[in-house]
Amino acid sequence: MKKAEVKFENITKKFNETVAVDNVSCTFEAGTLTTLLGPSGCGKTTSLRIIAGLERATSGRILVENEDVTLLPATDRDVSMVFQSYALFPHMSVLENVSYGLKMINVPKEEFTEKSLETLKLVNLEGYENRMPSELSGGQQQRVAVARAIVLKPKVLLFDEPLSNLDAKLRRQVREDIREIQQKLGVTTIYVTHDQEEALAISDKVIVMNNAIIAQQGSPKELYNFPKTKFVANFIGDANVVKAKIINQNNNVYEIQLAEMKINIKSDQKLESSVSVSLRPEKITISKSPEENSIHASVNNASFVGNSYQYIVNSKVGKIYVVSSDTNEIFNVGENVYLNFDEKELRLLDD
């Protein structure tokens, strides 16, 4: 399949006084899967519809393979979109649904049938071609929707929250199917979701949006390990975000006061005197006596969840959530303990 890079250059979209997308520039690399992730109303669907040509940007340019498509109608864009509601034609068989787009562009019957059957095989629906949509499970219907989109061999494949109508168990399966098909075809794919776990699981790159702008972008690991703002730290994974004071700065090393502990943390950001620090629950250890970088705490809650213990502890900087994979040494509710930090695992956040 064709591989095309998609680019936003200063894209703004206004609906009357609502700014849905605010001067966004970003690149969706050819052949990769990029997720637009963010809370409801942050501008994800609008961004996707601008790429599809279903919405026209108020200002800015959109490029596909370096060609300016800003003013090109949807039908001339070589872009296919899969919706959360599947939007299958209920009165048509699976085969008719999949071949519909090819029929519309006057591909001969023999050819569109062959191509559609091939595509159904690709989404693991071989043998289902004569069923009606109502005779399929939700997951199978979504795979028909995917087949219908990819049979046209688009340059760009778009998904808008495609798993929303599936139950939790199926969601994982279908997201893996989508990722597998995307990688098999190598098609540039842009995927919208508000679910951070889903985004981390399937993406080459995640673009986190908040209030119509990009909050941060990077690989799933970069975003999880190096959040730059409170919003991103809170939105991705279970971070503890606590207030701290900068007491010294030497180039990109900040000396931080966090409760009674002083600790040096590296950061390339320009930060004000009051910052927040992100502490991932699995990067904190609990002990009975202090270690190198420790603060006092007392155990508020302890729960055994099979492969780990989850603790909530009280400290001078508030309640802190800790996940300990050590299920041998157990701390009891009310016990006075120390929380130990690795300076390499703490992140300074812009407030």
Ligand SMILES: Nc1ncnc2c1ncn2[C@@H]1O[C@H](COP(=O)(O)OP(=O)(O)O)[C@@H](O)[C@H]1O
């Ligand atoms: N057709 C429209 N008319 C007016 N406002 C809209 C329209 N589409 C979206 N919006 C507004 O634009 C903002 C972004 O919406 P949307 O892109 O759908 O967000 P998301 O997909 O991230 O939930 C919201 O405030 C929404 O109410």
Ligand SMILES: [Mg+2]
């Ligand atoms: Mg949406």
